[in-house]
Structures are given as C-alpha cells and as structure tokens.
Amino acid sequence: MDRSFMEQAIRLSIENVDANNGGPFGAVIVKNDEIISHGTNHVAEAGDPTAHAEIIAIRAACKKLNTYNLQGCEIYCSCEPCPMCLGAIYWARIDRIWFAATREDAAGYQFDDRFIYEEVSKPYSERKLETRQLMREKALEAFRLWEQSDNKEPY
Amino acid sequence: MDRSFMEQAIRLSIENVDANNGGPFGAVIVKNDEIISHGTNHVAEAGDPTAHAEIIAIRAACKKLNTYNLQGCEIYCSCEPCPMCLGAIYWARIDRIWFAATREDAAGYQFDDRFIYEEVSKPYSERKLETRQLMREKALEAFRLWEQSDNKEPY
DSSP states (O other): OHHHHHHHHHHHHHHHHHHTSSSSOEEEEEETTEEEEEEEOOHHHHTOTTOOHHHHHHHHHHHHHTSSOOTTEEEEEEEOOOHHHHHHHHHTTOSEEEEEEOHHHHHTTTOOHHHHHHHHTSOGGGSSSEEEEOOHHHHHHHHHHHHHOTTOOOO | OHHHHHHHHHHHHHHHHHHTSSSSOEEEEEETTEEEEEEEOOHHHHTOTTOOHHHHHHHHHHHHHTSSOOTTEEEEEEEOOOHHHHHHHHHTTOSEEEEEEOHHHHHTTTOOHHHHHHHHTSOGGGSSSEEEEOOHHHHHHHHHHHHHOTTOOOO
C-alpha cells in the first residue's frame, strides 16, 4: 500500500511539470487506506508562494473532513517537505510523513528547501533575512485576552 | 513608521480574539511605506490549519500585486512567525521581518511554535513525528523532466 500511495504522489509530480502548473512536486493524504486529497505545486500557476503540494493537499483534506485536525491521516510527498510544509503538517496533526526525494535533490535543481531549513534552524539574529523585534510588551495583551476568552480552542 | 505598522498588527491580533476567528495573531505587509495587505489567524473559523496571519497576509499581497514574489515588501507580525510562516516568508522573498512577541511567549499559552522549531531543526529520524523515506530514485524523474522543461521559472 505504501508504495502505491507514493507512486501516486510521484505521478502527480510528473504530471504537474507537463501541465506547467509549477515545480515538480506532488502529495497525497491518506486516511484508513484511502486517498482523501492530493496536491501539486501551483506557485507559478496561482501566483501564490504558499501553493506547495502539501499545503494544497492539507487544505483540501481539511475541507473534505470539515476539521483543521488531520489526526489519523498520513501524507505521502514526492519530495521531503520544506519547512513551510513541514510546519503545516505539524499544525494539522498528521500522524506520519512518507517522502521520496530529499531537500538535497531539490537543492540540486535550484529549489531553496535546504537553504530555508538552514535559516529556520538559526537564531533570528544570524539569519540572512533581516529580522527585528519591537513592542513585545504591547503584543502580550492579545495573549492575555485570549487566555480569558471562553471560546478559545487549543490547537 | 515601524511602530505604527506594528501597532496595526497588534491591534489586529487583539480584534481577532474578540471576533473569535482563531488565535491572537495579526500581521501586515508593507510596501513603499504603505500597508498592502493584512491577516489574522483564522484556523478555527476557516477550519484550516494553514490559515495563520502571515500566510493570509502573504496570499493577499500576492493577489493584489499579481506575483508570487514580494521583494520590496516587509512583514510586521504580532508574534514571531512559526516555521510554517517563516518558510512562506522566505519563499515570498520578503525583505525584512518585524515581530513583537516571541515563540516562548506563544508556548506559554499552549501554542506549538517553539516545539515545531525544535522539530524542524532535527534530522527527520529524530523527530517525534514519524517520517520514512521510500522510492527516491523514481521521484527524481520529475526533477529531470523539470530541468528539460522550457517553461520552468526559478523561484
């Protein structure tokens, strides 16, 4: 089963290049041994830098299941998820990740996945992307208000 | 100016709790000293785990400017972006990040930002989220096809 799901993710990644939607990336999300959603990279086609295969597949699965919690699901990615997509997979509470190509493979074709992994792992003051902090005290008001809210849902 | 933009991001984060859309997070994107888009956390309201303030603001800015490249823009975040949002900021080529509260502050209110930073920084075999690799060779086909494509755009 695992290989068959990965075959589908890879097939999508290949078709995506032919369709000229964006980069060579595909993903499928599986629940109870059935594919419930899929995605391919649509950055170029949609003009949206967040339109990676995994993000699209996660959003589609959540819409289908009417929840932001994908516990009980697994994701098959034709390439190792980038930090953006890996973060999304954590937030979605997906149970398991399967991937085929690596961030190194992607780097070999000028994709920034490996570079972004390096950057995310550094303290912000050491990153290439300039980052500054200000007004922390004022921002804490929102958290205090959240804590007092009756409607807050943990996620 | 910087403080005024951050004040807006923080104001949005506070209003978002009152509106019951999701967590206490707000972001604005600025180009040429003007706010071109904004976002707040809509995870709960939209049932979408990727609906963080920064992701929403990035998608809105790209739609407005009709590009997936936000070079020349800065983002003001009421809280340090999580790895998902930080990855999106890199992919969008935003020039500079300003943030107020920290991942530690968020962790103090049960948000997973710090945990996800720790996980993303580890080799996949050491993460709490089970991750397995298979079928790398087959997945490389998509990259080779991409390299031969006339239509590929680097991003």
